[in-house]
Amino acid sequence: MSARPRLTTAKVVDAALELIDEQGADGLTLSAVAARTGVATPSLYKHVASLGELRAHIGVRVLEEMTDRFTGAVLGRAGDDAVSALLHAYRSYVREHPNRYAAAPMDPLHNDLQLAAGTKFMEVVLATLRQYGLEGSDAIHATRRLRVIAHGFASIESSGGFGLPEGLDDTYDQLVRMYLTDLRGQS
Amino acid sequence: MSARPRLTTAKVVDAALELIDEQGADGLTLSAVAARTGVATPSLYKHVASLGELRAHIGVRVLEEMTDRFTGAVLGRAGDDAVSALLHAYRSYVREHPNRYAAAPMDPLHNDLQLAAGTKFMEVVLATLRQYGLEGSDAIHATRRLRVIAHGFASIESSGGFGLPEGLDDTYDQLVRMYLTDLRGQS
């Protein structure tokens, strides 16, 4: 079917992720990806339509990776314990892979390539909250509030926005407790 | 002192902000700024050291603008009323100027150009919380939590990350109430 399948889209994304990890978002350039995969730059267009599409693929990967980690963190836990585990898993993913997280799409539900991964991600969060018996829009609001806290903290922390890192663990614990208390009050 | 002062750094930043408003962060290019200011591209280097420095100047402007708005929103209010006003002013600024907000620095305290504007910004938030009598690190944690909520929500909302905009006002009200309840519990 295919001739000399040296390179694949997946391998291009692999190389791109390595670059992002090492040099951040600005380090992601088609030339650099080409160099790393041992190919001339224009050859990449046989596997990826454009730099923009490559970024979309990268977003899918990151989303999937996050979903996997969070699923593992929540498995076997229930209630507050599960929610707390999810929030802490979120933060530790971003600390381990700050550049990847910055490459994750904020609106995966508005991109065809990312829709499936985004939906699966959201389902994990919804499942974690399911035990609180929230109905309809209450579940949506609770999901949104969780996301605001997790993303808000992680994005500020990973860009050094909190100034000195002193007491950041405490700040996050307070946020988690605040959210859990609120969840209880809402249900 | 200066010959033919047609252009100034401030005017360059003005043009850059217009571009950002109209075309987003990617629309900010030295060529475009030069075109808008009626000058050749290299001439801009007489007023700005580089594109990066221009971005830093833009960050200062946005920060100052936000500080002004928030100061106005909080003036004449106290306690929960002031905090709520601050949070709502934050959201409405971002809704009015989403591209500007995206150009605001997350870590102004780590940039010489932005340090003063960032400090002043933080002081407004701290002053709004002062009445709760939080001491030392409690005040810092409370400021951080507020920022997590304000930035988290605003950044997700302005990138369309919440999917359908249905019920977003309610979500935000819940976040504000959650924060206020938490503040009461902490103090």
Added chain:
DNA sequence: GCCCAAAAGCTAACGACATTAGCCAGTGAC
């Protein structure tokens, strides 16, 4: 009222990048 240094503009040029066009070689199906 002239002179000169500095300031602010300009053109030309370079290197990095994304992207397109068009060519060539290996490969799998028949």
Added chain:
DNA sequence: GTCACTGGCTAATGTCGTTAGCTTTTGGGC
């Protein structure tokens, strides 16, 4: 064995940011 397809390549284009070096204007000191 042939042939269409696939995945690689080189060459070229246009856009950027940035630097070097030149010209022109202007304001201050004499």
